[in-house]
Amino acid sequence: MNKIELLAPAGDLEKLKAAIDYGADAVYFGGEAFSLRAGAGNFTEEEMLEGIKYAHDRGRKCHLTLNIFPHNEDIEPIQKYLEHIKDFGIDAFIVSDPGTIMMVKEIIPNAEIHLSTQANMTNYMTARFWAQYGVKRVVMARELSLEEMRGVRDMIPAEMDTEAFIHGAMCISYSGRCLLSNFMIQRDANKGECAHPCRWKYSLVEEQRPGEEFPVEEDERGTYIMNSKDLCMIEHIPDLIASGISSAKIEGRMKSAFYVATIVGAYRKAIDAYYKDPENYKFNPAWLEEVKKVSHRDFTTGFYYGKAGNESQNYASSAYTRDYDFVGKVLDFDEATMIATVEQRNKMVLGDEIEVFGPYTDFWTQKLDYLKDEEGNDLESAPHPQQILKIRMDHPVKHNFMLRKRKEK
Structure with a gap:
C-alpha cells in the first residue's frame, strides 16, 4: 500500500522546519515572487537552499509554488528566475498557467510539474489533457466530492498523481478565482495580495435609496454572507485514502509555525494510526481537540460529501476561535x-x-x-x-x- 503523502505549508524557513520536524512528508513554499502569497514571509534564495537541504537531509520533499497567472511583463522575470533556481534541487513546481508550464519544461527539462488548484481541475478529461503535456500531479479543485476524486483517479494514467486539500481556509470563489479584492480595493488576488473581502460584513442598498442600508440579517449584527467555515478532514482519514489521492494537502502558508506544527502533528498521528492497522482503525477524538488549539474558524467537510450548503457557512461572524x-x-x-x-x-x-x-x-x-x-x-x-x-x-x-x-x- 502506497502511503498517502502529508503535504504541509511553509510560509518561511521557520515554518518549513516545523513542518518537517512534526511529520510532513513534503512542504510547499514560494519564492519572493510569482507564488500567490505576497503576505507570507516567503523565501530568499539563501533560505530556499537551506530549507531544501533541511528537508532532503531528512528524506522529505520540497515543492515550489509558481502559480500566478502572468501578464506579458511577467514572462521575462519568470524565465530569469527559473534560470537562477534550476539547480536548487526543487522536487516539484506547482503551476497554474500553461505558458508557465512551458517555460519550466524548457528551462528545467526534468522538472516535475504539479497543476495548481488555481487551474480548476474538476474532471478526468482535463487531467488526461495535462498528462499529455508532462504534468505529473493534479491538485484537484476544492469543489470535488470524494466520489468524484475517486472517479478521476480511476480514469487517468496510473503514473499520474492526485492531490487534494484536507485542512484549512476555504475560498468562497471557485478554487480561488475571485476578483472581489481587485475590484473593491485594487489588491490583486491572483498576485498574492487578496484582502479576503469574502470575510467582511455586508448590507443591502437599494438603487433609489442611496445611503439607506438594509442589513441582510441573521442576527442584530448583520451577516457575513460569504464567510466559509474552515475545512477539516481529520475525522475522515479512511475516506480520504479510499478516494485514491496521492497527497493530502494542508492550507496555510500565512499561518504561524505553531499552527503548522500543531496541524501537521495531529494529522501525522491520524494517518500513521490508519496505516498501522487499517482494519481496526479508530479515530481518536484527541486529534480533533489538538487541531482546535490553534486559531481556527468552525469546521466543515466542504464538498467532500456532496454540495456544501448553509451548514458550511458562518453567517454570524468572521472572527477566529483562539483558545x-x-x-x-x-x-x-x-x-x-x-x-x-x-x-x-x-x-x-x-x-x-x-x-x-x-x-x-x-x-x-x-x-x-x-x-x-x-x-x-x-x-x-x-x-x-x-x-x-x-x-x-x-x-x-x-x-x-x-x-x-x-x-x-
Whole structure:
C-alpha cells in the first residue's frame, strides 16, 4: 500500500522546519515572487537552499509554488528566475498557467510539474489533457466530492498523481478565482495580495435609496454572507485514502509555525494510526481537540460529501476561535538539570499552567514554577518578545518542542 503523502505549508524557513520536524512528508513554499502569497514571509534564495537541504537531509520533499497567472511583463522575470533556481534541487513546481508550464519544461527539462488548484481541475478529461503535456500531479479543485476524486483517479494514467486539500481556509470563489479584492480595493488576488473581502460584513442598498442600508440579517449584527467555515478532514482519514489521492494537502502558508506544527502533528498521528492497522482503525477524538488549539474558524467537510450548503457557512461572524496562546519554542535542553532554553513568543507568568508538545508525542501539562532569564536571574514574568528564558521541564524535550497556554476567559 502506497502511503498517502502529508503535504504541509511553509510560509518561511521557520515554518518549513516545523513542518518537517512534526511529520510532513513534503512542504510547499514560494519564492519572493510569482507564488500567490505576497503576505507570507516567503523565501530568499539563501533560505530556499537551506530549507531544501533541511528537508532532503531528512528524506522529505520540497515543492515550489509558481502559480500566478502572468501578464506579458511577467514572462521575462519568470524565465530569469527559473534560470537562477534550476539547480536548487526543487522536487516539484506547482503551476497554474500553461505558458508557465512551458517555460519550466524548457528551462528545467526534468522538472516535475504539479497543476495548481488555481487551474480548476474538476474532471478526468482535463487531467488526461495535462498528462499529455508532462504534468505529473493534479491538485484537484476544492469543489470535488470524494466520489468524484475517486472517479478521476480511476480514469487517468496510473503514473499520474492526485492531490487534494484536507485542512484549512476555504475560498468562497471557485478554487480561488475571485476578483472581489481587485475590484473593491485594487489588491490583486491572483498576485498574492487578496484582502479576503469574502470575510467582511455586508448590507443591502437599494438603487433609489442611496445611503439607506438594509442589513441582510441573521442576527442584530448583520451577516457575513460569504464567510466559509474552515475545512477539516481529520475525522475522515479512511475516506480520504479510499478516494485514491496521492497527497493530502494542508492550507496555510500565512499561518504561524505553531499552527503548522500543531496541524501537521495531529494529522501525522491520524494517518500513521490508519496505516498501522487499517482494519481496526479508530479515530481518536484527541486529534480533533489538538487541531482546535490553534486559531481556527468552525469546521466543515466542504464538498467532500456532496454540495456544501448553509451548514458550511458562518453567517454570524468572521472572527477566529483562539483558545490558546503560543508562548514559547524550545531551543535547547539540558537533560541533567531538566532545564530548557526557550524563546518566548507570548507572555508567560510564574505559576502559569502550560502545555508542552513536540513531534510524534502527546502533550503534557505542567506548572511554570521555574523561570529565569538568559543570565540566570529569577523572573516573575516574561513579557518581552523573543526573550530567551530558562524553564524547568517535567519531561525531556528537544529542539522545536513548543509551549502553549489556555487563554484566560
